[in-house]
Amino acid sequence: MKSISFAAVIFCALTIAQTRSSEILVIFPTTAQSHYRVVQPLIHSLLDRGHRILSITNFPDAVERANLSHIDISGLKPHSQFKTSNNGIIKSMTRVIGNAKTYSTILDHPKIGKLLRSGRKFDLVIAEFFTSTPIFAPIATVVDAPIIGFCPMITFPWINEVMGMETTMSYMPSILNNSSDRMSFFQRIYNIVISVIIESVFNWISTPTILQINKYHYGIQTESTIKTMANLSMIMTNNYHSVFLPFPKLPGIVEVGGIHVVDEKPIPQDLNDFINDAQHGVILFSMGTVVSEASMGADKLNNILDAFSKLKQRVIMKFNVEKYKKKLPVNVKVVKWFPQRDLLAHPNVLLFISHAGIMSTIETIHCGKPMVAIPVFGDQIFNTNLLVEKQVAIAIEYKNLESDQLFNAINEALTEKYTINVKKLQQLYNDRPHSPLETAVYWTEYVIRNKNESKELFKSQKVHLNLYQSHLIDIFAAFLVPLIVTIYIIRWTMKRLRKH
Numbered sequence: 001m002k003s004i005s006f007a008a009v010i011f012c013a014l015t016i017a018q019t020r021s022s023e024i025l026v027i028f029p030t031t032a033q034s035h036y037r038v039v040q041p042l043i044h045s046l047l048d049r050g051h052r053i054l055s056i057t058n059f060p061d062a063v064e065r066a067n068l069s070h071i072d073i074s075g076l077k078p079h080s081q082f083k084t085s086n087n088g089i090i091k092s093m094t095r096v097i098g099n100a101k102t103y104s105t106i107l108d109h110p111k112i113g114k115l116l117r118s119g120r121k122f123d124l125v126i127a128e129f130f131t132s133t134p135i136f137a138p139i140a141t142v143v144d145a146p147i148i149g150f151c152p153m154i155t156f157p158w159i160n161e162v163m164g165m166e167t168t169m170s171y172m173p174s175i176l177n178n179s180s181d182r183m184s185f186f187q188r189i190y191n192i193v194i195s196v197i198i199e200s201v202f203n204w205i206s207t208p209t210i211l212q213i214n215k216y217h218y219g220i221q222t223e224s225t226i227k228t229m230a231n232l233s234m235i236m237t238n239n240y241h242s243v244f245l246p247f248p249k250l251p252g253i254v255e256v257g258g259i260h261v262v263d264e265k266p267i268p269q270d271l272n273d274f275i276n277d278a279q280h281g282v283i284l285f286s287m288g289t290v291v292s293e294a295s296m297g298a299d300k301l302n303n304i305l306d307a308f309s310k311l312k313q314r315v316i317m318k319f320n321v322e323k324y325k326k327k328l329p330v331n332v333k334v335v336k337w338f339p340q341r342d343l344l345a346h347p348n349v350l351l352f353i354s355h356a357g358i359m360s361t362i363e364t365i366h367c368g369k370p371m372v373a374i375p376v377f378g379d380q381i382f383n384t385n386l387l388v389e390k391q392v393a394i395a396i397e398y399k400n401l402e403s404d405q406l407f408n409a410i411n412e413a414l415t416e417k418y419t420i421n422v423k424k425l426q427q428l429y430n431d432r433p434h435s436p437l438e439t440a441v442y443w444t445e446y447v448i449r450n451k452n453e454s455k456e457l458f459k460s461q462k463v464h465l466n467l468y469q470s471h472l473i474d475i476f477a478a479f480l481v482p483l484i485v486t487i488y489i490i491r492w493t494m495k496r497l498r499k500h
């Protein structure tokens, strides 16, 4: 009893310390709605705790809330969906470079220009940690606030460098290739090649554009892309090591994987009836919001529908293209959108056929359902590989998608082995000291409370060392050069002596 009241006193003290109302600026320039979904629960929780938030976003909340305002940037940067084919690394990288220019059109928005010139101060900036970060991070300096990055992926190419750590390529795979942390000789070669390409593009090719934008809009000059993010106190990632990969990481990288999975809501009536009336259960199909459904050829779609027509289960398909809606099998229901997280939680939903984007991957594990993964680009192939390795998913290569193969994959993934494995993974995922949202709220308020100190607190000193210092090249030089000189002098002297 005593300890409970003691805990209550401590809790009250903490609450009082934490609820000082702060002004928070959120910058999520992404046009992928799934990315914004990782920060939305944090925004709502911070509002509940009395903070005031201004969010720069393409996706303003539909329901108005006290103390939450938006700068709506939708329409400024077109939402570029990825096609289902030809998404090579070069193509992805070209888009990254192009992105820098389109992001600068966001800074031309009159409301943002006004905000930057107003002299208004904030207590914290939360910025998407993605390709846009080098362009938007310096806003924190303008509004005199500490800044936290929020990465919608499990990791990102420059994340370690910003916090001051090497990425060890022998066992830390790039998320843009299909290796896991156990790499063969050739996979390690791929990993190095891919990482070098990405680093070069980010650090060199797009740097002049980025630095120019920063100088023009904020009057801030930096010498490299990495330095534009040097003031980040912390980066939250949509990662949790028991599900994904255990890597060494600095305290500045905080895992809040699954933060986007909010409490279940009731399922709309028509879908609920369709699911409840399915005698043999239901399978969900969705390729997410970033893969273009329109780019899926009629042949592939016919293969998919053909496989579905042979199933005894019912299928709910998220598919937003009218022209294909003609001859649907009787067990298939097509909808433009469905509440994926709520449907996955329904006990009569057995399996998810998905592109294995990070949000869907985590939701599926959260709900403990096996997957048939059809990855298309970016981290989807990486996610799929991990799920296949853990034997909770079966992978199908999109370009070889055949009807029989899909039918067999579905039936295989419905076997007991996969269900048992995914239930175990679900339990490992949920077993943590604090929920992802609690963790995110705690560290967010920590940075607000310790504004002056937090910038250096969670990083290694590597961020202040230059290349030759951090690789000890100066030390080697200091010892090796005198040694070599000495050996040379001795040999020269011996030669001279021998001659005489």
Ligand SMILES: *[C@@H]1O[C@H](CO)[C@@H](O)[C@H](O)[C@H]1NC(C)=O
Residues within 6 Å of the ligand: 021, 047, 048, 050, 051, 052, 066, 067
């Ligand atoms: C909005 O913020 C003000 C000032 O911080 C605070 O007093 C008020 O309680 C907040 N309103 C809500 C509904 O949280």
Ligand SMILES: *[C@@H]1O[C@H](CO)[C@@H](O)[C@H](O)[C@H]1NC(C)=O
Residues within 6 Å of the ligand: 137, 138, 139, 141, 220, 222, 227, 228, 229, 230, 231
């Ligand atoms: C980082 O913070 C320092 C000190 O506030 C400031 O001078 C510098 O311009 C900031 N850098 C960036 C890229 O915002």
Ligand SMILES: *[C@@H]1O[C@H](CO)[C@@H](O)[C@H](O)[C@H]1NC(C)=O
Residues within 6 Å of the ligand: 176, 177, 178, 190, 193, 194, 381
């Ligand atoms: C991995 O990298 C290699 C070498 O660049 C490439 O050939 C291969 O297609 C990549 N795999 C994926 C899934 O991107």
Ligand SMILES: *[C@@H]1O[C@H](CO)[C@@H](O)[C@H](O)[C@H]1NC(C)=O
Residues within 6 Å of the ligand: 178, 179, 385
């Ligand atoms: C990785 O991708 C390459 C080409 O995209 C493929 O040949 C290879 O089988 C894949 N490896 C794994 C482990 O998935």
Ligand SMILES: *[C@@H]1O[C@H](CO)[C@@H](O)[C@H](O)[C@H]1NC(C)=O
Residues within 6 Å of the ligand: 452
């Ligand atoms: C943070 O540092 C600034 C400048 O050095 C100082 O004015 C301010 O009082 C400090 N804030 C806190 C909370 O210590």
